[in-house]
Amino acid sequence: MNIFPESISQIGSEMDKLFWIITAVVGIATVITLFLFIYPIVTRKRNKTKEEMYMVGNSHNKRKWVYIGMMLLFLGDMYILLKEHPIWESVEQTLPEPDFKIVIIGKQWMWNIIYPGPDGKLYTDDDVMAYNELHVPVNKVVHMDIKALDVVHSVFLPQARFKQDALPGRTITRWIKLNKTGEYDISCAEICGTGHSIMRGTMYVEDFNTWEKTMADIYKK
Ligand SMILES: [Cu+2]
Numbered sequence: 001m002n003i004f005p006e007s008i009s010q011i012g013s014e015m016d017k018l019f020w021i022i023t024a025v026v027g028i029a030t031v032i033t034l035f036l037f038i039y040p041i042v043t044r045k046r047n048k049t050k051e052e053m054y055m056v057g058n059s060h061n062k063r064k065w066v067y068i069g070m071m072l073l074f075l076g077d078m079y080i081l082l083k084e085h086p087i088w089e090s091v092e093q094t095l096p097e098p099d100f101k102i103v104i105i106g107k108q109w110m111w112n113i114i115y116p117g118p119d120g121k122l123y124t125d126d127d128v129m130a131y132n133e134l135h136v137p138v139n140k141v142v143h144m145d146i147k148a149l150d151v152v153h154s155v156f157l158p159q160a161r162f163k164q165d166a167l168p169g170r171t172i173t174r175w176i177k178l179n180k181t182g183e184y185d186i187s188c189a190e191i192c193g194t195g196h197s198i199m200r201g202t203m204y205v206e207d208f209n210t211w212e213k214t215m216a217d218i219y220k221k
Contacts (some may be wrong), residue, residue, distance in 0.1 A: 005158045008180040008205065012161045014087050021083050025076040032069075095175055099140035104168040106146075106153030109195030111186060120221055126216055132201030135218070137211040138181050146172045154190035157203060163189055180204045 004016050057063045101122050103114035113134050117126025122145070136142045146155055146167035156163045157176070164174050186201035206214060 007159065007161060008178045009160045010179060011087060011091060015161045018084055018087060022080055025080055029073055029076060032201060054120045058062060078092050096141045098143040100137060101116040102203055103145040104155055106188065107149040109199040111201045115218060131217060134186060134201060134203040135214045136178065136205055137208050138205050139179055141175055141177050143173055143175050151192050152190050153192050154186050156189035159184040165190060181205050181207055
């Protein structure tokens, strides 16, 4: 079953698999717990003649079920941890050499994208700024310095399976490498005020030549 938006990142299918693993572990735990609650209530009616039973778990035999339940939940959590760690490592804890760097600044209620000017370096006088329009080359490592001017925002690129909070006073560097050209969504995934829902932009993933032309156009403006 595919309920996800299109994936344009190498790690996308791994992440989607992880979503199902977590859903399955949590789902099974939920079903078992609900069953243990509801089953005695439903069957109680049939045994009305029996006296109520009050269990405090004061014998080892009764307590063991608590430990078994705890152990099963713990194993489920360990399984999730085992599966998510390599993904976490590659998206959060490694930073491959960049082919291109930009700055994304969240602000009520728009995204300011800063591109390095013709000198190719960020944070210099010739930097240029665009609003809600992110152009990145396909199959290249792009570093993003993520910041916020006023309140907490969150850069959400659903097709890239990317989400990162933008915090005032901090610069968080993350990276993406996208494998398909096209137009994709940028939205804010953190309630940031009355205009939160209009805080949207477009990410253009372009082949290298098109992207170079776009950059030249942006610099001319
Ligand atoms: Cu926002």
